[in-house]
Amino acid sequence: MTFDDVKRRGLVMLGCGKMGGAMLEGWLARDLPPASVHVIDPHPAAWLTDRGVQTNGRLPDDPAVALVAVKPQMMADALPQLAPFGGGRTLVISVAAGTPISYFEQVLGPGTRVIRAMPNTPAAIGKGITAIFGNAATTDADMALADSLLQAIGQVVRLQTEDQIDAVTGVSGSGPAYVFYMIDALAAAAQAEGLPDDMAMQLAKATVAGAGALAEATDDTPEQLRINVTSPNGTTQAGLAVLMDADGGLGPLMRRTVAAAAGRSRELKGSA
Numbered sequence: 099m100t101f102d103d104v105k106r107r108g109l110v111m112l113g114c115g116k117m118g119g120a121m122l123e124g125w126l127a128r129d130l131p132p133a134s135v136h137v138i139d140p141h142p143a144a145w146l147t148d149r150g151v152q153t154n155g156r157l158p159d160d161p162a163v164a165l166v167a168v169k170p171q172m173m174a175d176a177l178p179q180l181a182p183f184g185g186g187r188t189l190v191i192s193v194a195a196g197t198p199i200s201y202f203e204q205v206l207g208p209g210t211r212v213i214r215a216m217p218n219t220p221a222a223i224g225k226g227i228t229a230i231f232g233n234a235a236t237t238d239a240d241m242a243l244a245d246s247l248l249q250a251i252g253q254v255v256r257l258q259t260e261d262q263i264d265a266v267t268g269v270s271g272s273g274p275a276y277v278f279y280m281i282d283a284l285a286a287a288a289q290a291e292g293l294p295d296d297m298a299m300q301l302a303k304a305t306v307a308g309a310g311a312l313a314e315a316t317d318d319t320p321e322q323l324r325i326n327v328t329s330p331n332g333t334t335q336a337g338l339a340v341l342m343d344a345d346g347g348l349g350p351l352m353r354r355t356v357a358a359a360a361g362r363s364r365e366l367k368g369s370a
């Protein structure tokens with residue numbers, strides 16, 4: 099299964115809101131013909147028809163891929179619409195948080211090739227990271243195709259077990275919110291040191307964005323980058339002495355933060 103199969107046999111999208119739309123924009127930019135995309139969505143966005151994507155029309159008989167991008171609470175209503183594509187010929191890729199692979203197998207039938215993916219919100223600007231896991235029916239070629247399709251919204255990592263999705267949810271899924279809060283906290287600290295509000299926010303955003311970009315761009319580890327800017331008895335060392343406190347510092351706080359989010363993900367799965 100390759101991108102050419104998707105062009106030829108078509109792609110069905112169940113739900114095309116924020117996440118589905120971000121993915122579709124990436125694929126159209128990579129020359130997926132709009133006519134091969136078929137969106138099922140009760141209120142399709144206007145740009146879809148403007149770009150030549152088919153919305154709520156006749157579906158292909160044998161699409162290569164069906165992407166599930168509805169909210170988990172809509173899943174029970176929405177998923178049966180993909181029933182004709184169950185059983186193995188169509189590769190089903192779901193980005194829905196919290197819906198396990200077993201649910202897709204149950205609704206779409208045994209033998210259905212299902213890949214579960216967990217993206218995050220920077221996907222909206224092509225800077226997301228998505229973790230994927232495929233069921234036993236998926237092939238290496240399916241995983242490679244999902245990998246390349248999801249690269250339209252950023253980086254992709256492959257999981258060894260479906261359970262790891264809970265940890266991924268606690269790290270990269272919820273992680274953008276932690277970083278947004280870190281920006282706010284840094285800006286508030288800048289204001290407390292007497293800087294004007296706008297400048298405080300500009301300094302905080304640029305510092306987080308710039309440090310993140312530098313950490314990704316260089317071969318140095320984040321630890322080495324930190325050591326590089328920490329001179330003995332200097333200002334950075336004074337700040338890090340607080341931030342890196344073994345008991346009350348960021349390390350144990352981040353550990354508790356991620357554990358709480360991953361734990362909640364496990365709880366929600368239990369109540370699904």
Ligand SMILES: NC(=O)c1ccc[n+]([C@@H]2O[C@H](COP(=O)([O-])OP(=O)(O)OC[C@H]3O[C@@H](n4cnc5c(N)ncnc54)[C@H](OP(=O)(O)O)[C@@H]3O)[C@@H](O)[C@H]2O)c1
Pocket residue numbers: 112113114115116117118119138139140141167168169170172175176193194195196216217218219271
């Ligand atoms: N946004 C993220 O950053 C993010 C991150 C990780 C995972 N996800 C997952 O991505 C999925 C989609 O999230 P989203 O943020 O893109 O939500 P969204 O913007 O609300 O998009 C969902 C779309 O599905 C449509 N829909 C509702 N009922 C439907 C049905 N019965 N059949 C077909 N389409 C239907 C909705 O239409 P209406 O608006 O008319 O209801 C909407 O256009 C979720 O499962 C979420 O867990 C999102």
